[in-house]
Amino acid sequence: LETLKIKYEKNKQYKYNLDSSVNGCYRKEDNEIIIFTSGRLENDIKTKKILFHELIHAVSNGSFKMENLALTEGITEIQNAEYMKTYSNNYIEEQTYARILCELIGPEKVKEAFFKGNLDIITNELTKICGNEETAKKYLILIINNALLLFKWLLIA
Secondary structure (H helix, E strand, O other), X not given: OOOOEEEEOOOOHHHHOOOOOOOEEEEHHHOEEEEOOOOOOOOOHHHHHHHHHHHHHHHOOOOOOHHHHHHHHHHXXXXXXXXXXXXXXXXXXXHHHHHHHHHHHOHHHHHHHHHHOXXXXXXXXXXXXXXXXXXXXXXXXXXXXXXXXXXXXHHHO
């Protein structure tokens, strides 16, 4: 965090090959947060929420790999809402996946896995529930890839 930079570049998402709907991003390679919405922070709750969301990405060291984006964004947004004491309708599906994991293995294990960037922590906890690692990994893939499939699988299992 000592070297973290924060930049404001209003409506310049194109410079970073991002969609114009992106409000902010954390760039691990440059250890910088870029906010695309406004150039000021005071009394602007939207900008504060964006900044805090990206700060969570920064302190999690990029957390999970891109294929686990659902968990990365879901957990980040839940943490953001918790600390900002607000409701977030961003990344709703991703939050659902993360909340399912919190219910199954406990929020502390999910946070530990997230901040260490170690999906094996989640797999190990799911293995305790599922009985074997292969089933746990399949279950986790369902959580990551598609919540609807997960609910169908739960009904069958």
